[in-house]
């Protein structure tokens with residue numbers, strides 16, 4: 001059974017994972033994939049990119065979802081705590097050097113970001129942060145990484161005939 005990039009949106013991810021385990025067949029394997037938004041790191045020499053990216057990402061993800069933006073790296077712990085065995089978690093780090101490609105997955109598109117922010121007090125900060133990214137694009141140095149976690153675990157028991 002597989003569930004991708006959903007637990008990051010949930011206010012009670014442990015309950016959701018417990019329900020997935022409940023309906024999983026005995027000895028079945030659960031595969032969960034989720035993002036760790038705290039791992040989103042653009043390069044850049046500006047202070048905004050170097051020092052305020054975590055703050056910007058926390059604000060942006062908070063505007064989109066009430067869930068846990070670090071969901072990806074919590075999967076290993078949550079799956080063990082749900083009683084699954086043989087839990088394995090692998091980080092997959094995506095590397096983007098083209099902003100247009102990054103926009104497919106990362107919250108970097110100006111129109112989208114400013115729409116998300118609306119009249120939020122930090123809209124100006126986000127706009128300036130996007131300006132700093134645009135400067136990287138302009139001098140062909142844009143680079144950003146994001147880690148997504150792929151975690152799996154097995155349910156105990158004997159399969160029904």
Ligand SMILES: C[S@@+](CC[C@H](N)C(=O)[O-])C[C@H]1O[C@@H](n2cnc3c(N)ncnc32)[C@H](O)[C@@H]1O
Pocket residue numbers: 003004005006009010011
């Ligand atoms: C990033 S998409 C992933 C969709 C799909 N699993 C995939 O891999 O393409 C996030 C999904 O989470 C769902 N979602 C968001 N909040 C949710 C919630 N509170 N309960 C259940 N699903 C939710 C959305 O409807 C959306 O389909």
